[in-house]
Amino acid sequence: MAGATEPLDALSARWPRWVGELADFVAIPSVSSDPRRRGDIQRAADWLRARLRALGMSRASLVQTPGNPVVWAEWTTPGAASRVLMYGHYDVVTPGGRTEWHSPPFLPVARGGFLYGRGASDDKGPVVAQLAALDAWLSTRGRLPVNVTCLFEGEEEIGSPHLRALLRHRRPVARGPVFDAAVISDTRMLGPGLPTLVTGLRGSLAAELEVRGPRRDVHSGAFGGAIRNPAHVLAELIASLHDGAGRVSIAGFYRDVRPPGRDRFEGQPVARIITAQLLAQGGPRIAFGEPGFSTYERTAQRPALDVNGIEAGHTGPGAKGVIPARATAKLSFRLVPDQDPRRVAVLLRRHLARRLPRGVRLRTSFSKPVLPVTIDPFTPAAHAARAALEAGFGRAPALLDSGGTIPVVESFATRVGTPVLMGFARPDDGMHGPDERVDLSALAAGSRSLVHFLALMSKPAVHGVTSRSLTPPRVGAIA
Amino acid sequence: MAGATEPLDALSARWPRWVGELADFVAIPSVSSDPRRRGDIQRAADWLRARLRALGMSRASLVQTPGNPVVWAEWTTPGAASRVLMYGHYDVVTPGGRTEWHSPPFLPVARGGFLYGRGASDDKGPVVAQLAALDAWLSTRGRLPVNVTCLFEGEEEIGSPHLRALLRHRRPVARGPVFDAAVISDTRMLGPGLPTLVTGLRGSLAAELEVRGPRRDVHSGAFGGAIRNPAHVLAELIASLHDGAGRVSIAGFYRDVRPPGRDRFEGQPVARIITAQLLAQGGPRIAFGEPGFSTYERTAQRPALDVNGIEAGHTGPGAKGVIPARATAKLSFRLVPDQDPRRVAVLLRRHLARRLPRGVRLRTSFSKPVLPVTIDPFTPAAHAARAALEAGFGRAPALLDSGGTIPVVESFATRVGTPVLMGFARPDDGMHGPDERVDLSALAAGSRSLVHFLALMSKPAVHGVTSRSLTPPRVGAIA
Numbered sequence: 007m008a009g010a011t012e013p014l015d016a017l018s019a020r021w022p023r024w025v026g027e028l029a030d031f032v033a034i035p036s037v038s039s040d041p042r043r044r045g046d047i048q049r050a051a052d053w054l055r056a057r058l059r060a061l062g063m064s065r066a067s068l069v070q071t072p073g074n075p076v077v078w079a080e081w082t083t084p085g086a087a088s089r090v091l092m093y094g095h096y097d098v099v100t101p102g103g104r105t106e107w108h109s110p111p112f113l114p115v116a117r118g119g120f121l122y123g124r125g126a127s128d129d130k131g132p133v134v135a136q137l138a139a140l141d142a143w144l145s146t147r148g149r150l151p152v153n154v155t156c157l158f159e160g161e162e163e164i165g166s167p168h169l170r171a172l173l174r175h176r177r178p179v180a181r182g183p184v185f186d187a188a189v190i191s192d193t194r195m196l197g198p199g200l201p202t203l204v205t206g207l208r209g210s211l212a213a214e215l216e217v218r219g220p221r222r223d224v225h226s227g228a229f230g231g232a233i234r235n236p237a238h239v240l241a242e243l244i245a246s247l248h249d250g251a252g253r254v255s256i257a258g259f260y261r262d263v264r265p266p267g268r269d270r271f272e273g274q275p276v277a278r279i280i281t282a283q284l285l286a287q288g289g290p291r292i293a294f295g296e297p298g299f300s301t302y303e304r305t306a307q308r309p310a311l312d313v314n315g316i317e318a319g320h321t322g323p324g325a326k327g328v329i330p331a332r333a334t335a336k337l338s339f340r341l342v343p344d345q346d347p348r349r350v351a352v353l354l355r356r357h358l359a360r361r362l363p364r365g366v367r368l369r370t371s372f373s374k375p376v377l378p379v380t381i382d383p384f385t386p387a388a389h390a391a392r393a394a395l396e397a398g399f400g401r402a403p404a405l406l407d408s409g410g411t412i413p414v415v416e417s418f419a420t421r422v423g424t425p426v427l428m429g430f431a432r433p434d435d436g437m438h439g440p441d442e443r444v445d446l447s448a449l450a451a452g453s454r455s456l457v458h459f460l461a462l463m464s465k466p467a468v469h470g471v472t473s474r475s476l477t478p479p480r481v482g483a484i485a
Numbered sequence: 486m487a488g489a490t491e492p493l494d495a496l497s498a499r500w501p502r503w504v505g506e507l508a509d510f511v512a513i514p515s516v517s518s519d520p521r522r523r524g525d526i527q528r529a530a531d532w533l534r535a536r537l538r539a540l541g542m543s544r545a546s547l548v549q550t551p552g553n554p555v556v557w558a559e560w561t562t563p564g565a566a567s568r569v570l571m572y573g574h575y576d577v578v579t580p581g582g583r584t585e586w587h588s589p590p591f592l593p594v595a596r597g598g599f600l601y602g603r604g605a606s607d608d609k610g611p612v613v614a615q616l617a618a619l620d621a622w623l624s625t626r627g628r629l630p631v632n633v634t635c636l637f638e639g640e641e642e643i644g645s646p647h648l649r650a651l652l653r654h655r656r657p658v659a660r661g662p663v664f665d666a667a668v669i670s671d672t673r674m675l676g677p678g679l680p681t682l683v684t685g686l687r688g689s690l691a692a693e694l695e696v697r698g699p700r701r702d703v704h705s706g707a708f709g710g711a712i713r714n715p716a717h718v719l720a721e722l723i724a725s726l727h728d729g730a731g732r733v734s735i736a737g738f739y740r741d742v743r744p745p746g747r748d749r750f751e752g753q754p755v756a757r758i759i760t761a762q763l764l765a766q767g768g769p770r771i772a773f774g775e776p777g778f779s780t781y782e783r784t785a786q787r788p789a790l791d792v793n794g795i796e797a798g799h800t801g802p803g804a805k806g807v808i809p810a811r812a813t814a815k816l817s818f819r820l821v822p823d824q825d826p827r828r829v830a831v832l833l834r835r836h837l838a839r840r841l842p843r844g845v846r847l848r849t850s851f852s853k854p855v856l857p858v859t860i861d862p863f864t865p866a867a868h869a870a871r872a873a874l875e876a877g878f879g880r881a882p883a884l885l886d887s888g889g890t891i892p893v894v895e896s897f898a899t900r901v902g903t904p905v906l907m908g909f910a911r912p913d914d915g916m917h918g919p920d921e922r923v924d925l926s927a928l929a930a931g932s933r934s935l936v937h938f939l940a941l942m943s944k945p946a947v948h949g950v951t952s953r954s955l956t957p958p959r960v961g962a963i964a
Contacts, residue, residue: 039803099805106701164803194707208706212804220766222585223918227687227889228673230819231731231789232763232780234773237814238792241723248717252710284711287699291844294713301711310710313717314807319794320815324518324643325691325853326578327817327890328793328917335716336799338806340709365770374804410706411806438807439702 009151010461017142017457021450024138025121027057028444031096031130032114032123038074038097038164047160050096051075054158057137062144063156071168074160081140081154088186088463089153091423092140093414094133095162095192098125099438106440120443127431131444132191132452133158135430139456151464155185159414162192165212165374166413173417185423187387187463191452192412193429194437196404197279198445201395201455203388204427206306206407207415209341209378211350212314215240215358216334216369223319226327233329234365237318240333243368244313246361247337252295254311256357259350263309264343276404277302283433306407310340338374340409347375377416379425380407387424390462395428398455403428428455488630489940492621496936499624500929503617504600506536507923510575510609511593511602517553517576517643526639529575530554533637536616541623542635550647553639560619560633567665567942568632570902571619572893573612574641574671577604578917585919599922606910610923611670611931612637614909618935630943634664638893641671644691644853645892652896664902666866666942670931671891672908673916675883676758677924680874680934682867683906685785685886686894688820688857690829691793694719694837695813695848702798705806712808713844716797719812722847723792725840726816731774733790735836738829742788743822755885756781762912785886789819817853819888826854856895858904859886866903869941874907877934882907907934 036050037043051068054077058066063079074097101111101124109115114123121131136156143150159169195202219236220229249255281301284293295304304310314337319330339350351372362368382388383405395403408427418425430452436442515529516522530547533556537545542558553576580590580603588594593602600610615635622629638648674681698715699708728734760780763772774783783789793816798809818829830851841847861867862884874882887906897904909931915921 039801039805041802100799100801100803102702102799102801102805102807163805210706210806212806214804220771222766222915222920223581224766225889225917226789226791226793226817227689227819227887228912228916229763229766229784230791230817230888231787232774232783233767233771235791237795238723238727241720241792241795244717244720245724284708287701287703287708288712288844292699292712294842294844295711304711305708308710310705312705312709312714312806312808313720313797314705314805315798315800315809316716316720316795316812317797317800318792320579320581321794321796321813322518322579322581323520324579325693325815325817326518326581326642326793326917327689327691327791328581329791330794333795334800336804338705338709338804340706363773365767365773408706409709410704433707436701437707438704438805441701 010457012146013142013457014454016146017138017453020141020145021138024134025446028121028131028134029114031134032121032125033112035112035124036097036160037100038161039100047074047097051077051160054096058156061137061140063140069172071172073168076160076169076172077156077158079156081150083149083151083153086151086153086464089155089184090460090463091185091188092136092154092156093188093190093418094136094158095129095160096133096158097160097163098128098130099163102440108441119446121446122441122443124442126442127435127444128437128442129162129192131449132430135449135453136189136191136456138453139460142457143460151460154460162413165376169414170417173414173421187390187426188418188423189426189428189456189459190412190415191429193408193410193427194431194433194435195429195448196276196406197283198432198448199399199401201399201401201403201451202406202429203383203391203395203403204381204408204429205383205405206380207378208306208309208409208411209345209347209376210374210411211339211341211347211372212374213337213351213354214334214371215243215337216332217243218332218367218369219365220329220331222331223328226329229329234363235329236333236366237330239363239366240316240318240335243358243361244335246357247311251297253297254309256353258353259309262345262349276406280305305409307342309342309345312338314338340411342378343380345378347377374413376411376413379416379419381419381425381427385424387426390459391426391428394455394459394462397458399451428452489936491625492936493933495625496617496621496932499620500617503613504925507600507610507613508593510613511600511604512591514591514603515576515639516579517640518579526553526576530556530639533575537635540616540620542619548651550651552647555639555648555651556635556637558635560629562628562630562632565630565632565943568634568663569939569942570664570667571615571633571635572667572669572897573615573637574608574639575612575637576639576642577607577609578642581919587920598925600925601920601922603921605921606914606923607916607921608641608671610928611909614928614932615668615670615935617932618939621936622939630939641892644855648893649896652900666869666905667897667902668905668907668935668938669891669894670908672887672889672906673910673912673914674908674927675755675885676762677911677927678878678880680878680880680882680930681885681908682862682870682874682882683860683887683908684862684884685859686857687785687788687888687890688824688826688855689853689890690818690820690826690851691853692816692830692833693813693850694722694816695811696722697811697846697848698844699808699810701810702807705808708808713842714808715812715845716809718842718845719795719797719814722837722840723814725836726790730776732776733788735832737832738788741823741825741828755883759784784888786821788821788824791817793817819890821857822859824857826856853892855890855892858895858898860898860904860906864903866905869938870905870907873934873938873941876937878930
């Protein structure tokens with residue numbers, strides 16, 4: 007890969023500036039779930055568009071949607087051998103309780119080789135790694151080795167409700183797969199220093215339950231013992247969703263689950279590493295789940311249902327004798343092939359309706375339906391990605407089924423181009439939790455990998471490679 | 486009761502001024518459960534002391550405790566036939582969610598004969614009714630008909646942790662019952678226009694449960710299905726506390742419950758009114774509870790356990806894919822004779838420990854242990870209270886077992902003097918809920934009743950009355 011020497015040198019030289027840019031980007035609290043952050047969403051989109059313009063990309067613009075804008079830019083190299091889509095998102099999840107953060111979530115701080123702040127690893131750091139890779143080529147060669155379209159959305163964390171419609175309607179994307187690869191750097195690595203190509207993603211479905219009882223909060227002295235307490239009913243409904251062994255109790259839930267491919271390419275090392283990471287979150291007794299499956303299978307190849315939040319009545323300091331008028335819970339399913347979120351929604355509604363006692367009302371709403379996907383690691387684009395990751399990190403990548411969800415991947419796979427899931431977040435980066443951070447050296451290696459990837463995609467030879475001619479992944483080496 | 490004509494006229498004339506004083510008092514956000522409100526607690530105590538001084542009471546002062554100060558004042562009339570304690574509290578519960586209030590909780594507003602604001606009926610309105618009654622006597626006669634001590638505390642809503650110690654240690658209160666009556670106006674009436682003497686109070690015990698799982702919130706995509714979710718465990722623990730019929734499932738919980746006195750003086754009308762009030766909170770299907778008991782028995786003569794609040798994970802707008810690190814619940818027991826809160830705490834701990842699964846930790850803490858009490862309605866003080874209520878409201882009072890809890894009543898009964906529970910809040914006044922209010926005409930009638938009560942307590946004849954010579958309560962008249 008001598009052809010990329012100059013861009014790689016430029017990347018090294020210009021990297022500190024990109025770290026500074028990342029800090030600016032993280033400082034924008036672009037929380038997509040919070041309507042009060044609309045202005046920050048716009049600021050983050052404007053920030054990205056300005057960077058793409060400064061790189062010299064053409065048609066750098068904001069594509070308006072009924073929700074948050076999509077940042078769009080293109081580069082055309084006449085006669086280029088392939089077309090690559092670079093995807094990322096500029097929105098972040100809410101930081102949650104400030105007291106759990108050691109530094110304010112939107113005042114990024116560099117410490118010990120990490121940059122801390124909400125969105126540092128999910129997904130602003132990887133987006134900046136993409137920008138830096140484009141910059142490395144453009145600043146040295148004045149062109150990119152392939153045609154590139156950048157597409158950065160602002161609604162990934164709320165289920166990409168408008169991007170999928172955009173992909174259906176907007177040219178040139180609408181006319182079937184038009185890209186040879188759709189690079190998504192919103193996934194995590196198997197571990198620190200372990201580059202990873204993700205080969206599967208779980209789908210998702212979010213649900214919100216609201217149990218309503220008395221017209222308003224009432225005094226638990228005056229009424230305690232004589233009316234249904236919505237908090238009790240909600241607890242009973244939640245408790246009914248799993249059996250004691252950790253299996254989901256909703257009738258028919260497992261019907262469409264494809265039997266796990268026990269002979270998949272992943273070996274024991276991946277499972278061991280995943281298990282070790284899980285135990286690091288809470289000690290040796292924390293592992294728990296569906297009987298008959300390993301921790302790795304539970305996290306990535308089996309479906310799951312989790313309560314993400316509950317709220318009822320008095321939650322401030324001290325005691326308050328009330329029976330709450332309402333109790334709410336946020337739930338999320340993680341789904342695997344061939345489960346369909348719409349069918350799961352029907353099953354949940356039926357399960358709850360059968361168990362709802364008299365005297366309370368239940369409202370159930372759904373969001374974020376996303377189909378699960380499996381990605382073939384033996385396509386030409388996947389081959390280029392694996393070679394690029396090995397070149398960038400100095401080590402062959404692991405292949406990993408991920409338990410997470412990226413809403414657009416399924417749309418990409420069917421309409422846009424082969425998804426290439428090469429992400430640079432570490433499992434201990436605290437994505438979605440407090441003290442989110444990104445490992446700046448992993449991000450630099452990721453950016454180098456992207457420089458290589460663009461070079462590799464420019465070689466027509468890549469496109470003739472078949473799965474049989476590929477080296478098997480050297481997963482064993484990383485254990 | 487011709488002897489009270491002049492004070493009653495003065496009360497009428499000066500009442501509008503006392504309504505204005507009440508608005509000032511309600512405007513002080515003296516929330517005792519919130520440490521940030523310490524300054525407001527002090528302001529409320531100072532406000533009360535200033536009013537007592539202005540009335541001409543002696544020794545008006547703040548008695549310091551390890552917590553919030555007790556406001557104290559005395560009046561001595563040489564040769565008086567009896568000594569009366571007037572008790573109330575100047576602290577309030579937290580207002581909760583502002584959006585549920587139609588006007589800000591600490592900006593009192595008069596509307597339709599009510600004054601709205603947190604504490605209007607619990608307990609600032611009744612305290613002002615007491616002050617107004619004292620003022621009626623002092624401004625016309627220059628003296629009170631009996632010896633009076635005022636004791637207004639600032640920790641009633643958090644279980645009166647220091648007042649009970651004060652009653653044990655402070656002279657002259659410490660030397661056994663030294664008052665002929667301890668008037669507590671912190672109870673509710675059976676209904677609008679229905680004066681009420683309360684004859685029983687449930688005890689209480691508050692508990693806080695905290696289930697801890699992973700070290701911090703983790704991504705539900707990465708870990709969902711493979712670790713114990715503390716929110717699930719909390720829901721299962723809460724669900725285990727009741728059976729499907731509404732009976733508390735904690736082993737041994739009902740052991741010490743005294744069999745209900747089916748032949749108690751309450752007739753069907755009270756039960757019918759209580760049931761109607763409960764149904765008004767949520768429609769015909771809301772009534773639910775321990776089988777074999779009426780709604781009235783469930784609210785007042787049977788114990789209960791309610792979840793007052795639950796909190797876990799993400800509770801803000803939108804979805805967030807996390808497994809929460811912790812889940813908490815606030816519970817409160819309402820207890821009846823002869824249950825002991827300390828024993829109930831032991832039973833709850835045992836119940837939870839048996840059901841706690843591996844992989845999570847549970848912390849349980851307790852507060853507000855208060856013994857249940859039953860008060861004889863045929864004592865001389867109770868007779869005076871009933872006559873005073875009839876004179877003040879123009880209608881014989883109902884006798885009512887209340888489901889609520891007033892921490893100090895049990896200490897009063899054993900150490901201070903016969904508790905006389907004559908309160909002026911209506912059941913629909915929203916105590917502890919949003920839009921708390923007080924019916925100003927009920928408060929005025931209550932204040933008139935207190936003017937009469939002081940006169941009646943000055944007559945030695947009252948003390949010779951036995952229960953057999955009393956008219957039976959005319960409960961039937963109010964149905």
